[in-house]
Amino acid sequence: MVNRRDVFKVAAAGVLGLAIGGVGGYISRQGEMESLKKEVVELSKQLGVAAPKLEPNLNIYNWTYYINRNIVDWWAKENGVQIVYDTFESVDEVVAKLQTGTSGYDLAVVSDSPLQELANLGVLEPIDLKKIPNFKYVPDRFKNPRYDPGNKYSVIYSYGTTGLGWNNEEVSPEVTAWADVFEVDRHLGKYKGKITMHTDSVETYGAALIYLGRDPNSTKDEDLREAIELLKKQKPYLAGYASTEEYMAGLEAGRFLISHAYNGDIAGLMYASDEREITISKKLEHISYTVPKEGALAWADNFVIPKGAKNIEAAHAFINFILDPIVSAICTITVKYPFPAGRDYVPEEIRSDPVIFTPEELLGKLYWARPLTPEERAKRAEYWLELMAA
Amino acid sequence: MGLMDVLLKYVRKNVSVKVALLLTPPLIFLAVWFYAPFLIVGLYSFDMINIYREITFTPSLVHYSRVLSWTGASGIFLRSLYFAGINVLLCLLLGYPVAYYISFKVKKYKDVYIILFIIPFWVSFLIRTYAMMGLLDERSFFNTILLSLAIIDSPIKIMYTDVAVILVMVYNYLVMMVLPLYANLEKLDKTLLEAASTLGAGPVRTFLKVTLPLSMPGIMAGFLLVFIPSVGEFVIPELVGGPSNYMVGNIIYEIFMGARHWWVGSALSMLFIAFILSLVIIYIRGVGERGLAI
């Protein structure tokens, strides 16, 4: 499956990457890496020669803390590419920029439903899979996805779920369902002022609609009305609507006890995550993550090449690089979100942690967000703002 | 006489040509990069641009009627007015005594007082806001001190509340109230006050009957300078408020960037601008053109 050369190549990336960033955060597997180091240094020289000539620049737009930056720096240096690496904190930001068709980015990471929206607007460049030989390492489950048949515009980046992260020392009984955060006589009342819902309305709508047994993508007035009434009743008991940065800090400090969160963020708390340091051993034992039993929204992030990209060759080369199993593995153990191509190369405890690698049988049962029309989004926004104003 | 001379002579002779030459470049710039964008907003708001950014000639008022019939929007709109109103009031309550004190009671080093007052406003708006976030944070030393002095028994949560938004607004806009007030009080003929007291008015009566009415222009200028920008505030509620403390600026942003419904967003934007402009027009009608000479 994976040849030796690839392994060395990637290990080189990892080791050199660590050398750039310092090895302070590297905790386990140190021996393995050390032993490879000598050969790796040799090989890395060849790598530089062997690499095809790429355009001098690459502008990347990705979520914050969502890759191993050392590896990116190393690749850039190795290929003589100047990388501009910009980050965003919400879907809105990336879609707003990409829908212009003149964003100036050569590569971006976009979730499944906005991806369809962008593809429909015609602001994405087609992906040439021939230029991404490492695509073969992507498990079949993540090829030819429902939201992008034939991988015309996208290649899988990472995936996960939006559920509940919670403090298992303070909260009891354990969190199992949306009902826990929507019903006052359960955790909602008990932990008043210590619970947060997600700032992204798609996620919070989804949670409310799933709890109500409705389609989480519904845009029917009666569904939205009911969801908003539910959320309005919930609101006085909440600490607020929190974004990644807020709930991660709040859960860690104990200010929040239950937060509506992405699995990878919670995994990042459990193991600690960074964008330069690799850590594997557990850090916070008292944080747990649950996919509520009623079901939850699942999502997949994908590489896309925006329209107007000037450095398409380099973009493909970069995708290919990240899809290298060991690079994917390094990214996975860095940010604690799963990179499918690297599954076989991550340490066992991470591979088998359901918080990071959502079990496949579970993924099949979850809900996926559907792309909405502007009309539908506006309708949802109107109800949502009513909640905000309440 | 060369062509250049003829041209120069023509320009020299015609004032209108001179004016045109001076005005054309800045006006073209403003027209293209300030007014034309609002034309596009207008087109969107009347549903005259479709999703593929093509202009269609079928104007419609659907987006306006949608915004106007939308209770969520009107709620947030009212909240913005309320926040801005409270902000003006607090700025006046905090600012008037300060301006009055410096203008009337300080004899020496008035300039020093005023410069001391202005120094915090030299710091950029964003940093000032951030500095306030440091105080409002639950983890701040401010809370610690209050806790250790047993004034409170649990940390005050101000961050991400209406109070935080208003406090930070007052912090940022106070200068806009104090400076026009101070300028006004300084110009006020102080012999009038002496005249009032010779006529038997006590300090309170003098203040209410003479000083206050005479300082109305300053108050009005301060009102405009504080109210207008604070209604349209976006950064402060975004940083120190949560979604529950949204103001108009934030819902415009939300509709544009979140719902990506440029049509409704444009209608909202146009209505908001119309509101602000009518406010200014009413102000000018009431106070006169001088009111804008800042």
Add this chain to the structure above:
Amino acid sequence: MKVIRSFLKIFTVMVFLFLYSPIIAMVIFSFNESKSLAVFTNFSLKWYEKVIANPEVWRALYNSFWVGAVVTIISLILGLMMAMAVTRYSFTGKTILESFILIPIIIPEIAEALSLMMMYIFLNIPLGPVTVIIGHIAFDISFVTVVMRARMVGYDKSIEEAARTLGANELQTFFRITLPTLYPAILAAGLLAFTLSFDDLIKTLFTTGPGFKTLPLVIWSYAARGGVSPELNSLSSFALSISFLFAIFRLRAERRMGR
């Protein structure tokens, strides 16, 4: 009377305290060794070292400076033309024109920034430093015009005529007489234009392109993302010292102008 006076004095002191304490606290805690925002443990420059070692900060600072400089020069030229037209000549539609100049100052910046962004998108203009600069100029012109107009009232046009009687042509008159005598107005307007551009967040946020960040954008992304942190304390204190340098420069310049 005494009571009123001491009440006012205490009140004023309290207001000054309100104004200064957040900034002073921010600066103090930027030197705190621990990450705590509540207790000052030990004096340390480590957060500053972090900020100074961050190339993003330096690049942003550099960007802010050159954008500010370009914006200032262009807005000064355009604003000066406008101010000269309205202060020197009377023409039909002048009142309307003057209100058109004021509108960019009045309209909420978020509405203005979004509209400009929409236009860039509508016309397929790629976002980047140029679009940021255009956006800044679009509102700076108005501020420059207003400041210049205020300072040009009472400007004695006859000194230009004097220059012409002495043999200076239009260009010589402009560069040797008009510009130098307007120097205080130009300085005041220029400093305002630069400050507005240097501090601008909203317009920049919506009109910037890949990798192009100004200092406020960096501060904003940290503040919006993580709230209060010692790194941001030191970055803000660092930015604050730059603002102060400007302000002092400005004050000295105005002092010198103020006869």
Add this chain to the structure above:
Amino acid sequence: MSEVYSVELENVVKRFGSVVAVDHVNLKIRENEFFSLLGPSGCGKTTTLRIIAGLEEPDEGIVKLYGKDVTDIPTYKRNIGMVFQHLALFPHMNVFENIAFGLKMRKLPREEIKREVKRILEIVKLEGLENRRINQLSGGQQQRVALARALVINPEVLLLDEPLGALDLKIRQHMMVELKNIQKRVKTTFIYVTHDQTEAMTMSDRIAIMKDGRIQQVGAPLEVYYKPSNTFVASFIGEAVNLIEGEIKENGIVDTSLGVIYCSEQSAKGKVAVMIRPENVEIDEKIDGVDNLFKGIVQAAIFKGSYIEYRVDIQGITFIVHKHGEENLGKIYPPGATVEVGWKKNSSLIIPVQS
């Protein structure tokens, strides 16, 4: 060859909107003449001056400098100097730089500029002030700088637009003498605009009196004083004047509402006015040896320093009489006193009524 004129205006017209500021003005100003344009404010004198300078372009007519048509030549190419009403000194330059400006524009070598500035500073008596800033100078000193700046370029014509208006009386009187002296030294045509007849009378070789954009009279000071060409000039020049309208009865005899007035002989017809300067009128209880004699009642007697001004009511007309002479000051006719007022016939001048 005819006489050389430094400035000629031929049928010059300038309109500002519907207002005619300069109305068909013809002027011939001689070389090295001190020429004044005198008139009330708004009479068009400043506009006329600005047309000569080229700061305003005439709508009609021709401007000539030393016989050369300069109507289409811009200001900076006409070799003229101008002193402005508010002086218009360059505030950002010191005395030397102000004066040297015109020389620099003429691209003179640095040494020559220095020499020229020094020379002119001597003439205006400002030696040693080269490095002073403008706001460090007194009003009179600023005046001299403005003059020096305009003179240093050796202009063909020096134009002065009410330059003394801002000065107080003492300095003004002093500057008047000074100006005249300077003019004699530099030997240049001075064209001086003023509304102050004293200034015009004191300094000028000739005066043009303007009203409503038209030239009313051009002449030497004595000429315009004693031989005004119309009632406007008569009443504008001098402290006060008695003008009595009437009709020519026969040569030298005018029938007025006071009765017949005998005048110096002059051929005119129809409606005229008779001008009598107040200082040429005698006032006493009894007067002999005059051609015109009227009885009147003193309305007011105003002590004016060197003379007494009487206002005498003669048949409902107020007649002004100036009585000079120390010996008379002791004897003042109080209001209500009946007096005789009289003058010789060559003191009453027939002038046409101004239309």
